[in-house]
Amino acid sequence: MKNNRLKIATRKSPLALWQTNHVREALRRLYPEQLIEIVEITTQGDKILDTPLAKIGGKGLFVKELENSLLAGQADMAVHSMKDVPVELPSGLILPVIMCREEPYDAFVSNHYPNLAALPLGAIVGTSSLRRQSQLLALRPDLSIRPLRGNVGTRLQKLDRGEFDAIVLAVAGLKRLGMSERIREILTPDIILPAIGQGAIGIECREDDQVTQERIAPLNDYATQQRIKAERAINQRLGGGCQVPIAGFAEISDNELLLRGLVADPQGKQVLYHTLRGALEFPEELGDQLAQVLLSQGADRFLQTWQFSA
Numbered sequence: 674m675k676n677n678r679l680k681i682a683t684r685k686s687p688l689a690l691w692q693t694n695h696v697r698e699a700l701r702r703l704y705p706e707q708l709i710e711i712v713e714i715t716t717q718g719d720k721i722l723d724t725p726l727a728k729i730g731g732k733g734l735f736v737k738e739l740e741n742s743l744l745a746g747q748a749d750m751a752v753h754s755m756k757d758v759p760v761e762l763p764s765g766l767i768l769p770v771i772m773c774r775e776e777p778y779d780a781f782v783s784n785h786y787p788n789l790a791a792l793p794l795g796a797i798v799g800t801s802s803l804r805r806q807s808q809l810l811a812l813r814p815d816l817s818i819r820p821l822r823g824n825v826g827t828r829l830q831k832l833d834r835g836e837f838d839a840i841v842l843a844v845a846g847l848k849r850l851g852m853s854e855r856i857r858e859i860l861t862p863d864i865i866l867p868a869i870g871q872g873a874i875g876i877e878c879r880e881d882d883q884v885t886q887e888r889i890a891p892l893n894d895y896a897t898q899q900r901i902k903a904e905r906a907i908n909q910r911l912g913g914g915c916q917v918p919i920a921g922f923a924e925i926s927d928n929e930l931l932l933r934g935l936v937a938d939p940q941g942k943q944v945l946y947h948t949l950r951g952a953l954e955f956p957e958e959l960g961d962q963l964a965q966v967l968l969s970q971g972a973d974r975f976l977q978t979w980q981f982s983a
């Protein structure tokens with residue numbers, strides 16, 4: 674007999690806890706009688722804070738321990754920022770639910786400058802994301818990009834201590850944590866194309882756990898799910914993981930998917946970019962097609978170089 678408590682695995686960061694609580698509240702509204710327990714897990718990604726993620730194995734570090742807890746039966750589901758979830762899931766796990774997406778863009782945050790264009794020559798910008806770095810440098814090669822890791826709150830503290838002229842953070846994280854007043858400028862996709870999955874929350878569970886799958890199914894947002902599938906298919910084909918500056922962003926317009934993809938070198942000297950439209954029902958095909966266009970533009974050469982240069 675299945676224990677009737679539903680257990681949700683989560684990281685302990687304030688953002689992860691907010692997202693998990695968001696899922697719990699949605700489940701509570703659906704099943705007021707259901708007991709729901711939150712299982713907090715400390716991941717490697719949370720422990721190692723001084724090294725760029727790309728050097729220590731990438732963003733997968735944030736999800737691996739949560740996945741192990743699912744496989745070990747210590748939890749029934751795990752809540753993730755889709756941006757942190759590698760395209761290949763461990764066998765036995767699935768990601769059947771993608772919740773309605775929050776604003777997917779990046780935010781320019783500064784205590785002294787109203788927007789990116791107002792930054793003086795050589796200004797210091799904090800980010801450890803190669804995707805953000807390469808796009809910032811493509812636009813403003815004069816900027817000095819410095820590493821910045823840690824929770825959203827920690828990053829803001831470092832900005833406030835004067836370590837940077839500005840930092841770039843996801844709008845979604847700032848909003849969820851009630852810090853949207855820190856946003857000086859929303860960086861639209863023509864300035865910085867968002868990360869694949871940014872702003873979307875996914876729920877992972879065991880493939881053989883029908884009970885949990887039925888429970889969480891109503892939390893899925895079809896439109897967001899199709900968008901995220903298209904974006905993740907780019908990564909699937911490029912196989913870049915997070916050592917490579919890759920960006921992908923799908924929208925729905927006229928009931929079709931509009932997908933943009935970008936691959937760049939970390940210094941932003943070469944930026945490959947392409948846009949495709951396709952049927953809402955076939956997101957993987959569109960993402961795959963887009964990746965192939967980027968490959969035909971020379972993305973494969975970039976991908977190989979970077980894999981061995983870390």
Ligand SMILES: NCc1[nH]cc(CCC(=O)O)c1CC(=O)O
Pocket residue numbers: 754755756757825841842843844845846870871872873874
């Ligand atoms: N890199 C960590 C991370 N993972 C997800 C978000 C934001 C929330 C989201 O994208 O859903 C953040 C913070 C940030 O990039 O500023």
